[in-house]
Amino acid sequence: MPSALSEAESAAVPRFGAGMKLRFDQVRDAWVVLGPERLFLPDEHAVEVLKLVDGTRSVAAIAATLAEKFAAPAAAIEADIWPMLQDLSARGAVRL
Amino acid sequence: MSKIFPPPAPPVPPPHPPPMGLIAELTHRCPLQCPYCSNPLALDPVASELPSEVWLRVIDEAAAMGVLQIHFTGGEPLARRDLAGLVYRAAKGGIYTNIITSGVTLDDRAMAALKDAGIDHIQLSFQDIDPTENDRIGGYKGAFAKKRAAADRIRGAGLPLTLNFVIQRHNAGRVAEMLAFAELLQAERVEIAHVQYYGWGLKNRAALLPTRAQLEDSTNVVEAARERLRGKMVIDYVVPDYHAARPKSCMGGWAQRFINISPAGKALPCHAAESLPGFDFPNVRDVSLAQVWESEAFRRYRGTGWMPEPCRSCDRRELDWGGCRCQAFAILGDAGLTDPACELSPQHYLMAEAAAESAAPAPAFVYRRLGVLVS
Ligand code: SF4
Ligand code: SF4
Numbered sequence: 001m002p003s004a005l006s007e008a009e010s011a012a013v014p015r016f017g018a019g020m021k022l023r024f025d026q027v028r029d030a031w032v033v034l035g036p037e038r039l040f041l042p043d044e045h046a047v048e049v050l051k052l053v054d055g056t057r058s059v060a061a062i063a064a065t066l067a068e069k070f071a072a073p074a075a076a077i078e079a080d081i082w083p084m085l086q087d088l089s090a091r092g093a094v095r096l
Numbered sequence: 097m098s099k100i101f102p103p104p105a106p107p108v109p110p111p112h113p114p115p116m117g118l119i120a121e122l123t124h125r126c127p128l129q130c131p132y133c134s135n136p137l138a139l140d141p142v143a144s145e146l147p148s149e150v151w152l153r154v155i156d157e158a159a160a161m162g163v164l165q166i167h168f169t170g171g172e173p174l175a176r177r178d179l180a181g182l183v184y185r186a187a188k189g190g191i192y193t194n195i196i197t198s199g200v201t202l203d204d205r206a207m208a209a210l211k212d213a214g215i216d217h218i219q220l221s222f223q224d225i226d227p228t229e230n231d232r233i234g235g236y237k238g239a240f241a242k243k244r245a246a247a248d249r250i251r252g253a254g255l256p257l258t259l260n261f262v263i264q265r266h267n268a269g270r271v272a273e274m275l276a277f278a279e280l281l282q283a284e285r286v287e288i289a290h291v292q293y294y295g296w297g298l299k300n301r302a303a304l305l306p307t308r309a310q311l312e313d314s315t316n317v318v319e320a321a322r323e324r325l326r327g328k329m330v331i332d333y334v335v336p337d338y339h340a341a342r343p344k345s346c347m348g349g350w351a352q353r354f355i356n357i358s359p360a361g362k363a364l365p366c367h368a369a370e371s372l373p374g375f376d377f378p379n380v381r382d383v384s385l386a387q388v389w390e391s392e393a394f395r396r397y398r399g400t401g402w403m404p405e406p407c408r409s410c411d412r413r414e415l416d417w418g419g420c421r422c423q424a425f426a427i428l429g430d431a432g433l434t435d436p437a438c439e440l441s442p443q444h445y446l447m448a449e450a451a452a453e454s455a456a457p458a459p460a461f462v463y464r465r466l467g468v469l470v471s
Binding site for chain 2: 017018019021023025026027028032034035036037039086089090091092095096
């Protein structure tokens with residue numbers, strides 16, 4: 001069971017790193033994140049999160065939206081997406 | 097969460113997944129003369145360069161095939177007057193556009209034109225953090241100041257900035273200063289890239305290759321900085337193969353992810369492949385990019401079917417794809433052998449011997465020039 005987020009973590013507002021773009025690729029029928037000399041093929045879960053990253057929604061707000069969409073508890077989703085966002089941040093795809 | 101995108105019906109497997117990236121070497125012209133330039137010793141003369149119409153066609157074909165990123169490089173891509181037009185076409189086709197430049201000719205006008213064309217990212221290369229050394233290595237007085245100004249222009253245009261520092265024995269001790277400079281400019285990304293020993297780099301190997309101790313120092317500096325700058329600045333680090341135990345996954349495997357087009361239009365699995373004999377590399381003047389991707393030259397070392405031992409039965413064969421074909425040819429005279437950078441190669445000692453030479457005094461550089469005798 002992943003641990004609950006701190007207040008500061010829930011309030012963090014992720015945004016795309018400079019030069020990072022999420023786009024749908026028709027040829028591969030998949031979402032891709034394109035950036036400075038790198039690209040990521042995010043899995044389905046990451047895609048759901050990345051589609052909500054807009055520089056205004058907080059981690060809590062993203063989790064709330066997904067909770068509604070997938071009828072799951074927001075706290076569990078928050079705990080799931082935080083490590084994912086940290087990983088994306090370490091790779092420069094998002095800023096936290 | 098799979099409700100949103102129900103899995104599509106299993107598609108008929110295509111011949112090979114489409115390329116991710118197109119490397120467009122627009123020209124071999126460059127105001128600099130770096131002695132480790134990755135261009136071949138025999139540079140394409142300007143008269144042989146592809147005309148704009150062909151590049152535009154290739155870009156359209158790339159977009160249709162599923163190329164996701166295009167890297168405009170050279171030589172100095174800004175030497176081409178049609179650069180902004182090519183960027184525009186690629187951006188319109190949904191391709192992520194990147195320019196790799198030395199920056200000395202990136203003036204206000206060029207920057208504005210590229211910005212209007214929709215450029216996504218510019219990588220600015222430096223030869224050293226010490227201005228005098230920077231200018232000596234590039235063979236261009238005042239280059240450092242111009243690069244510094246180019247960095248400000250890129251920032252001013254609101255674009256993400258990548259600084260690229262090329263590391264060799266004369267500057268390997270200054271990696272910490274390079275990273276501090278990148279931090280000062282608030283670069284999103286920095287490449288600390290040791291020279292790769294092909295083309296001009298191989299010719300100048302004795303003048304460039306760092307000692308193992310120098311390499312280890314630079315690795316330590318990079319690792320400490322990565323820890324400190326996590327989430328703020330991405331640091332990509334490229335090491336030379338000579339002190340390594342295993343080869344790099346060169347280009348993500350021969351013809352697996354990239355197509356490289358030379359200034360004259362030759363389609364190659366990597367920029368160095370032009371040096372390989374016994375290949376009939378297709379030219380984009382004559383064939384489409386889709387034909388290039390399925391050509392004999394591209395299929396020859398694709399995947400694992402071509403592999404000899406020790407690669408054939410090695411559990412890393414789909415991780416490094418047997419290393420670099422061009423290095424196997426350059427060192428062993430046979431592109432179809434295991435990369436000698438691998439400790440498991442029976443000829444690994446050749447790399448180790450060359451690495452040992454790095455302790456000897458450095459000879460003078462042979463500067464990259466059109467018309468230098470190729471030996
Ligand atoms: S390595 Fe130096 S000489 Fe070669 S293209 Fe780049 S800037 Fe020009
Ligand atoms: S034997 Fe071949 S596949 Fe195995 S590590 Fe060496 S180069 Fe890579």
